[in-house]
Amino acid sequence: MRKQIVGLILVAMLSVATGACAATEDVKVATLAPTPTETPAKVNTVPARTTEAKAISDLAARLEMAEEDIVVESTTEVEIPSGDLGCQGEAIATPEKTQPAMVMGQELTLLADGKKYTYRGYKMRITYCGEVNAAEMTSGEPLGVELEAIMERLDAQGRDTLTQARDTLAGELGVSIDEVNVVQAEPMRWSDSSLGCPEPGMMYAQAITPGYQVILEHDGQQYDYHADAKGFLKLCEPAE
Numbered sequence: 001m002r003k004q005i006v007g008l009i010l011v012a013m014l015s016v017a018t019g020a021c022a023a024t025e026d027v028k029v030a031t032l033a034p035t036p037t038e039t040p041a042k043v044n045t046v047p048a049r050t051t052e053a054k055a056i057s058d059l060a061a062r063l064e065m066a067e068e069d070i071v072v073e074s075t076t077e078v079e080i081p082s083g084d085l086g087c088q089g090e091a092i093a094t095p096e097k098t099q100p101a102m103v104m105g106q107e108l109t110l111l112a113d114g115k116k117y118t119y120r121g122y123k124m125r126i127t128y129c130g131e132v133n134a135a136e137m138t139s140g141e142p143l144g145v146e147l148e149a150i151m152e153r154l155d156a157q158g159r160d161t162l163t164q165a166r167d168t169l170a171g172e173l174g175v176s177i178d179e180v181n182v183v184q185a186e187p188m189r190w191s192d193s194s195l196g197c198p199e200p201g202m203m204y205a206q207a208i209t210p211g212y213q214v215i216l217e218h219d220g221q222q223y224d225y226h227a228d229a230k231g232f233l234k235l236c237e238p239a240e
Contacts, residue, residue, distance in 0.1 A: 048075050048106060051121035055108050058128060059117055068208055069189050073109040073116065073153075080105045085120040087129030111186055114196065114213055114224075147182050157229055158187060158212050164233055165214040165225040173218055183215040183222060195226040197236040 052072050060067040080086040082103045105122035109132070116132035151159055162185045170177040190196050193205040196213070211228040224236040 051075070051106050051119075051126060052108060054126050055110060055119040055121065055128075058119070058126065059110055059112060062128070063112055065112065066191075066208075069112060069191060071111040071187055071189060073111050073186060075106055075108050077104055078107045078120070079103070080107075080120055080122065082122065085122055085125065085127040087118070087120055087127055111188065114188070150182055150185050154185060154187070154212075157231070158185065161185075161212045161227045161231065161233065162214050164231070165216060165227070168225075168233065168235075169216050169218065169223055175218065179218060181217040183217050185212065185214045187211070188213045188226070190226070190228075193228075195228060195232075195234060197226050197234055 052075060056067050056070045056072070059070055078086075079102050082101060085105060103122050105120055108119045108121065110117045110119065118129040118132055120127050120129055151162065154162065162182065165185075166177050166180045166182070170180050173180075188196070188211050190209040190211055192198075192207065193209050194202070195209060195211055198204060209228055211226065214225040214227070216223045216225065225233055226236055227233045
């Protein structure tokens with residue numbers, strides 16, 4: 001009987017010791033578990049598409065036209081003054097109180113109804129810089145010297161349209177295609193099926209029509225071709 005009591009006491013003591021060891025191990029594991037670290041916040045930058053959207057919205061309001069009719073030709077990073085962003089226009093949105101003298105911002109060229117307009121942006125600000133006139137578009141360089149760059153900005157259909165327009169004009173004038181210079185060629189969204197060249201007495205479908213505008217030059221005269229995305233090409237009044 002005494003041996004049984006002693007045996008029970010030993011079993012109880014062993015159980016208590018085992019539980020204490022397990023608790024100790026749990027404490028050690030909890031103590032050694034790594035403490036989570038916070039990931040540093042990323043720098044908040046304004047995507048180019050946000051600046052483009054703000055510029056499109058502003059230009060649409062200025063020209064009283066649909067935003068869908070405005071195309072972004074290019075967006076580039078430029079170093080600009082933080083005050084007026086380098087174009088002395090009317091800044092949209094309130095500038096921050098403290099800015100360095102020069103900042104890296106964005107310069108945008110928008111296309112609307114055959115004309116080009118420039119904006120500059122930095123963070124949540126954009127500034128309207130005005131319309132790009134013909135002299136600024138050629139920049140004093142011989143017409144046609146940027147043909148390769150123009151071709152690179154067009155998709156396959158746009159390149160075909162440009163080639164078709166040059167071939168057509170060269171044939172009508174009876175000159176070599178090399179004598180036909182390219183002033184500009186760009187994608188467009190025409191407001192209806194007239195492709196921006198309505199003829200008196202004609203009815204046109206009132207629907208946005210994707211296409212292209214190609215302005216060519218020969219012997220000092222410019223020729224304005226409009227096209228849709230299916231290859232239909234028409235000559236409008238000479239560009240001024």
